[in-house]
Amino acid sequence: xxxxxxxxxxxxxxxxxxxxxxxxxxxxxxxxxxxxxxxxxxxxxxxxxxxxxxxxxxxxxxxxxxxxxxxxxxxxxxxxxxxxxxxxxxxxxxxxxxxxxxxxxxxxxxxxxxxxxxxxxxxxxxxxxxxxxxxxxxxxxxxxxxxxxxxxxxxxxxxxxxxxxxxxxxxxxxxxxxxxxxxxxxxxxxxxxxxxxxxxxxxxxxxxxxxxxxxxxxxxxxxxxxxxxxxxxxxxxxxxxxxxxxxxxxxxxxxxxxxxxxxxxxxxxxxxxxxxxxxxxxxxxxxxxxxxxxxxxxxxxxxxxxxxxxxxxxxxxxxxxxx
Amino acid sequence: xxxxxxxxxxxxxxxxxxxxxxxxxxxxxxxxxxxxxxxxxxxxxxxxxxxxxxxxxxxxxxxxxxxxxxxxxxxxxxxxxxxxxxxxxxxxxxxxxxxxxxxxxxxxxxxxxxxxxxxxxxxxxxxxxxxxxxxxxxxxxxxxxxxxxxxxxxxxxxxxxxxxxxxxxxxxxxxxxxxxxxxxxxxxxxxxxxxxxxxxxxxxxxxxxxxxxxxxxxxxxxxxxxxxxxxxxxxxxxxxxxxxxxxxxxxxxxxxxxxxxxxxxxxxxxxxxxxxxxxxxxxxxxxxxxxxxxxxxxxxxxxxxxxxxxxxxxxxxxxxxxx
Numbered sequence: 063x064x065x066x067x068x069x070x071x072x073x074x075x076x077x078x079x080x081x082x083x084x085x086x087x088x089x090x091x092x093x094x095x096x097x098x099x100x101x102x103x104x105x106x107x108x109x110x111x112x113x114x115x116x117x118x119x120x121x122x123x124x125x126x127x128x129x130x131x132x133x134x135x136x137x138x139x140x141x142x143x144x145x146x147x148x149x150x151x152x153x154x155x156x157x158x159x160x161x162x163x164x165x166x167x168x169x170x171x172x173x174x175x176x177x178x179x180x181x182x183x184x185x186x187x188x189x190x191x192x193x194x195x196x197x198x199x200x201x202x203x204x205x206x207x208x209x210x211x212x213x214x215x216x217x218x219x220x221x222x223x224x225x226x227x228x229x230x231x232x233x234x235x236x237x238x239x240x241x242x243x244x245x246x247x248x249x250x251x252x253x254x255x256x257x258x259x260x261x262x263x264x265x266x267x268x269x270x271x272x273x274x275x276x277x278x279x280x281x282x283x284x285x286x287x288x289x290x291x292x293x294x295x296x297x298x299x300x301x302x303x304x305x306x307x308x309x310x311x312x313x314x315x316x317x318x319x320x321x322x323x324x325x326x327x328x329x330x331x332x333x334x335x336x337x338x339x340x341x342x343x344x345x346x347x348x349x350x351x352x353x354x355x356x357x358x359x360x361x362x363x364x365x366x367x368x369x370x371x372x373x374x375x376x377x378x379x380x381x382x383x384x385x
Numbered sequence: 386x387x388x389x390x391x392x393x394x395x396x397x398x399x400x401x402x403x404x405x406x407x408x409x410x411x412x413x414x415x416x417x418x419x420x421x422x423x424x425x426x427x428x429x430x431x432x433x434x435x436x437x438x439x440x441x442x443x444x445x446x447x448x449x450x451x452x453x454x455x456x457x458x459x460x461x462x463x464x465x466x467x468x469x470x471x472x473x474x475x476x477x478x479x480x481x482x483x484x485x486x487x488x489x490x491x492x493x494x495x496x497x498x499x500x501x502x503x504x505x506x507x508x509x510x511x512x513x514x515x516x517x518x519x520x521x522x523x524x525x526x527x528x529x530x531x532x533x534x535x536x537x538x539x540x541x542x543x544x545x546x547x548x549x550x551x552x553x554x555x556x557x558x559x560x561x562x563x564x565x566x567x568x569x570x571x572x573x574x575x576x577x578x579x580x581x582x583x584x585x586x587x588x589x590x591x592x593x594x595x596x597x598x599x600x601x602x603x604x605x606x607x608x609x610x611x612x613x614x615x616x617x618x619x620x621x622x623x624x625x626x627x628x629x630x631x632x633x634x635x636x637x638x639x640x641x642x643x644x645x646x647x648x649x650x651x652x653x654x655x656x657x658x659x660x661x662x663x664x665x666x667x668x669x670x671x672x673x674x675x676x677x678x679x680x681x682x683x684x685x686x687x688x689x690x691x692x693x694x695x696x697x698x699x700x701x702x703x704x705x706x707x708x
Contacts, residue, residue, distance in 0.1 A: 146549055147485040154541060155478050162470040201524070204544040210551075214544035218477060221527040221537035226469055228533075 069136030115156035184348030240309030244285025275340025284370030309350030392459030438479030507671030563632030567608025598663025607693030632673030
């Protein structure tokens with residue numbers, strides 16, 4: 063398959079590129095950033111083009127020239143330290159530009175990276191202490207505070223994709239990711255990447271303290287399972303649902319995450335305070351019900367905390383990119 | 386007050402301009418359309434500039450030059466016969482451009498025209514047969530079908546306004562309008578304007594048939610009450626809530642609307658079929674609870690169906706615009 067990828071140099075890009083290459087796809091990778099080189103094993107096997115998804119004409123031209131079978135749209139702003147308008151222009155308008163380019167150039171499928179940020183507070187049975195796995199039908203709601211623009215633009219993009227698909231007759235699938243961990247979060251997402259703030263100093267032999275949140279149950283999913291889900295969604299023939307939850311399906315705490323780090327790095331000096339909500343800006347945690355993704359396109363998380371962290375530490379030593 | 390108005394030549398623009406002029410405001414009126422002249426009584430008392438709200442730099446320049454105290458943002462695409470991308474670019478990106486211009490140029494207040502289209506189906510007590518008035522806290526949800534892009538872009542815009550206001554410290558107020566009737570709908574909104582499809586042929590002495598929907602309870606609010614609400618919201622010192630419902634507060638049927646037309650035009654030949662949902666594309670009707678708008682900025686609907694229709698008929702004879 064010919065796959066057009068946006069956000070190729072973002073957190074998920076590298077893993078997705080490797081997944082798609084292993085599947086034998088022909089790839090045009092795009093990104094607005096050119097600050098990091100692609101690893102040589104990837105760079106020699108793909109095409110790369112700089113692309114700003116807010117530029118509708120550039121997106122259209124790039125898609126028209128490559129003639130992809132599918133677009134995998136990862137490009138988005140996650141950082142909280144940017145103007146509100148920029149988050150909307152990239153995340154909302156950028157998605158409209160991608161969808162419009164798909165329509166104009168008869169691309170058969172668009173796979174969109176959505177997020178747990180579309181969901182309202184996981185309350186009732188879905189919150190503590192029961193943490194019943196959250197299905198796709200759970201209510202969507204823009205988050206309060208700093209994550210609000212990210213959240214609202216993801217909700218709008220899910221709706222827009224569904225509407226384009228219905229009106230113009232192509233396949234649209236949004237994958238809503240749980241809390242992703244893996245290399246690249248520190249560079250691209252800053253303080254939001256709490257797992258990286260634990261693993262990466264530990265690899266460097268530095269001590270780590272996270273002041274609070276060690277008791278918070280969350281669904282932590284390794285970046286290579288995200289890549290698996292994106293590959294399978296891109297290759298799916300027909301998407302029965304417009305949106306799928308993608309997580310580990312398991313609830314874990316940061317204290318358990320730190321224990322997993324110690325299995326790979328026995329000398330790691332990690333201190334995790336107790337309580338809930340480590341970041342103080344995200345108050346929405348829970349466990350994802352992955353059963354629809356398993357049923358419709360065979361998604362099966364392959365990494366638990368121990369194997370995920372071990373692979374993460376190994377990747378940090380191998381890839382210059384995003385460490 | 387200095388007020389910057391977008392969508393001045395749209396359905397609500399003319400009524401709003403007259404309201405603001407009567408309140409003594411200095412007005413810069415903008416619109417992308419220049420197909421209709423403003424009535425002379427308005428044109429000589431305001432400034433007018435052509436403006437495309439999707440052009441962020443043009444919006445910023447125009448706001449910077451005029452230095453308004455408040456922006457009243459009416460510009461939006463309502464028609465269903467346009468590309469999905471255009472609805473999003475005008476209604477979602479256009480609002481971001483307005484909000485960003487307000488931020489950059491220290492405008493103290495933005496009043497946004499939202500819609501009943503942000504609400505999900507009025508079900509339970511809020512639907513038939515009880516039609517309990519719907520409060521602002523009712524759940525929001527993108528509509529299915531052709532109204533979806535309008536609906537989703539209004540939801541996103543409400544959220545974006547609230548987030549800009551919170552982050553940058555200006556006042557944002559969204560007014561969610563019920564089913565508006567009045568002159569201008571035929572030209573600007575096409576078949577969506579069912580009330581115009583009854584009144585305007587009747588004025589011309591033509592017979593009118595609406596095949597179905599005569600029993601549907603809906604909240605029909607006259608365009609001059611919309612203008613009242615926008616004026617009062619623009620002049621409000623502090624807005625306690627980010628969004629307010631604006632309707633008549635009364636449930637009426639199209640059959641009752643036709644009776645109101647016959648009071649002004651006794652010879653009108655109008656046939657309204659029974660049943661619900663006249664348009665077949667909108668399945669969400671109910672009654673709006675206006676009490677928050679009344680409490681916080683003194684909104685009081687002044688028109689009932691009889692006086693609203695009488696004024697509508699009178700306006701059609703007076704204004705060349707939008708008839």
